[in-house]
Amino acid sequence: MIRRGLALLLALLLCGALAFADAALPDAEQPDAAEAEENAGEPSEEEAPRPAKGYVLVSTSTQTGWLPLPEEGEYSYHLKQTMPDGTEVENVIHLTPDGVYMEDSTCENHDCVEQGEVTLENREERILSNMIICLPNQVWLQLFTPEEVLEMVQEQQSAG
Ligand SMILES: [Zn+2]
Numbered sequence: 001m002i003r004r005g006l007a008l009l010l011a012l013l014l015c016g017a018l019a020f021a022d023a024a025l026p027d028a029e030q031p032d033a034a035e036a037e038e039n040a041g042e043p044s045e046e047e048a049p050r051p052a053k054g055y056v057l058v059s060t061s062t063q064t065g066w067l068p069l070p071e072e073g074e075y076s077y078h079l080k081q082t083m084p085d086g087t088e089v090e091n092v093i094h095l096t097p098d099g100v101y102m103e104d105s106t107c108e109n110h111d112c113v114e115q116g117e118v119t120l121e122n123r124e125e126r127i128l129s130n131m132i133i134c135l136p137n138q139v140w141l142q143l144f145t146p147e148e149v150l151e152m153v154q155e156q157q158s159a160g
Pocket residue numbers: 105107108109110111112113133134135136137
């Protein structure tokens with residue numbers, strides 16, 4: 001039951017709070033969401049949405065959003081920003097079933113690309129822990145487990 005509660009909460013989170021990801025992935029297939037709609041009105045234990053293995057919190061100086069790790073396959077998310085001085089910058093965030101890395105970036109030092117992949121397995125050992133940081137473009141990536149995301153949401157709700 002705890003597992004199911006978690007899945008439902010995450011589903012709500014995904015529907016309500018992931019405008020960032022929705023806007024970012026117009027072509028991404030969302031079979032789970034489509035199925036859930038078709039089957040609305042006949043809830044069943046088996047059709048409860050499954051949480052992703054991990055979620056990436058993407059933060060810039062002006063916005064934040066969540067990107068779920070794909071269940072299978074990989075995808076890239078192109079984060080484009082206009083900096084305060086008017087320059088256009090872009091970071092390409094690559095998500096795999098296990099983790100996330102910065103595939104490419106318009107920043108000059110490419111530190112973010114060299115920080116490699118964060119996975120749920122290696123984040124304890126990395127110097128930057130669960131983070132990938134692009135300082136020039138002001139982009140922070142952090143990888144969390146579904147349980148950690150849930151905790152953050154609950155904290156936010158109790159604080160609000
Ligand atoms: Zn960078």
